[in-house]
Amino acid sequence: MIPRMRTPHQGIALQVRNLRKTYQDVVAVDGLDLEVHSGECFGLLGPNGAGKTTTVEICEGLNTPDSGEVLVLGRGWGHQDRELRQRLGISLQETQFSEKLTVDETVQLFRSFYDRGPWPAEVIAMVQLQEKAQSRVGSLSGGQKQRLALACALVGDPELLFLDEPTTGLDPQSRRQLWELIERFKADGRSILLTTHYMDEAERLCDRVAIVDHGRMIALGAPQALIARLEAEHVVEFALAEPSAIDESLLRAIDGVCAAERRNGTYRLQVSELHRAMPSLLAELRRQGAQLAELRTHSATLEDVFVSLTGRHLRDE
């Protein structure tokens, strides 16, 4: 979709080594290592406050680390930065563009900062805002504003794209629309570093994800590989009607159950073979005289990976 004007960077698009950043007494980033390969969409997945935005802003040269090394397209920050910025596309969290300008005027402004790149009208078409080109930014919906932010990130024909929570606060339809746009950019061989706290977003868009918590990486790999590492394809969650209860060790003994835990009255089982585990589970509950109040099953997701690693949900906060 994007006219190939620039050959994408070969090798490693972004390299971060032992990154540390502390704000007063809060450690935001605590010794993080990352590598984004060229042509890859890399996801930083973690709850709010995990240090994702701080990490991305250091990579973007908008923030300085206390220690550690950052190489963007093979170069460090602090020397001929504007040259490097010509090759990057950036979408920050919560940027509000001037409400009195039109979409077209905003894209033209951003396009004027770059030596090369598609025509403003082409970029507007890429993000499907043609009909809104002459509308004031103030009149756009949340999804349209995010697409405008993406357009402003794409005007310079970037080799590496930083997207910080691109779909936060959007309705499902707008999110899917934005995902399609990002997928098309990815298909063109460019590199993307994306942060999100939506597991479905990371699973759909990212070739590899790093799960971060409290400024540290706790898992790294392709989404499917991380999920496979749970050795459980399914998750069963159930709650019992008061006052019945069942001992977790009994649950673990059920054939096909890999792990079981109880939190806030909800039992959570990781299950490898659902068709074998479910009948045994129901039989066990009957035997104990326990009354089911609630029962859910779903295929294991990155969310379950996060829960199994930290004991918390991604959006607990």
Add this chain to the structure above:
Amino acid sequence: MSEPGRRWTGHPLVQLTRVRYREFFREPEAVFWVFIFPVLLAAGLGIAFRNRAADRTVVAVVTTGTQAAQLADALRRADGLDVSLLTDSAASEALRIGNVTMVVVPSASGQLEYRYDDSRPESRTARLLVDDVLQRAAGRRNPLAVRDQLVRERGARYIDFLVPGLLGMNLMGSGIWGLGFAIVDARKKRLLKRLIATPMSRSQYLASFVLSRLTLLVIEVSLLLGFGVLVFGIPLRGSLPLLATICLVSSLAFASLGLLIASRAQTMEGASGLMNLVMLPMWIFSGVFFSASRFPEQIQPFIQALPLTAVIDALRANILRGAGWHRVTGELAIIMAWMVGSFVLALKLFRWR
């Protein structure tokens, strides 16, 4: 809008400056306060103080004794005096609320009492006028022969004094508000941060404010001065290049001050508080509506060092007295010191995030 195939020629400085215009002219309130309000203010004050010389003096005569009607008649025959006959209490009330400037109280013995407030200049004038009329009516002959020749000079009226003051005040307001609010707004919306994430040149961003300020300045100055000249016949006695220079340097100085105020502020509330803190002393002390020399001698050095005082003094010297370059070098030096000092400090303190 550019169609594919047409060469893209948008220079960032041109684009940034156009954004400044668009943001300004698409905000009707900003246009009103910068362009229309000063003209309305000049019109209002100009009409209110239009013909002070021909103002009539209103006095009261208390209706005691037989003398009262006679005194009132004598006063009514004089030019510029309005006389009302009132009871003692009504006259005192009228004097207290300022409806009359003095009260004449006749007594049975024939002696007159003048009741007035000697701290009010118009009351003292009224006393002289009334006494003169009554003494002559009673038969006084003046030992000296005098003749009045009336001279009404353009440039000495209140409106002539006022318009350069309003112009200075407007240059200050639009410079400080225009820059300060736009920058703090962009910082608050994280637009500043987004802009420095592009290859945009930071100096071009700041230059776009200067460029747009200069164009708006031309409109602002010509509207207010044009109105003053056409409607009130304000004289423009000085050289126009000097006038243009004063306006230009002043506008840049206030823009620098606006930049300094906006260099750290994170919220609009914080910024507008700071702006008021900076501008309030100048509104009061710098002689917009009355001469700054009315303030005590001890604080004059402070007043003279304020940029707005220097701007208004230079404007009045040029517009009303036709002063040349050498007569306003002191003022220009003060204004430029503020311009350079604020700008250097602002660049040191400025936060893009």
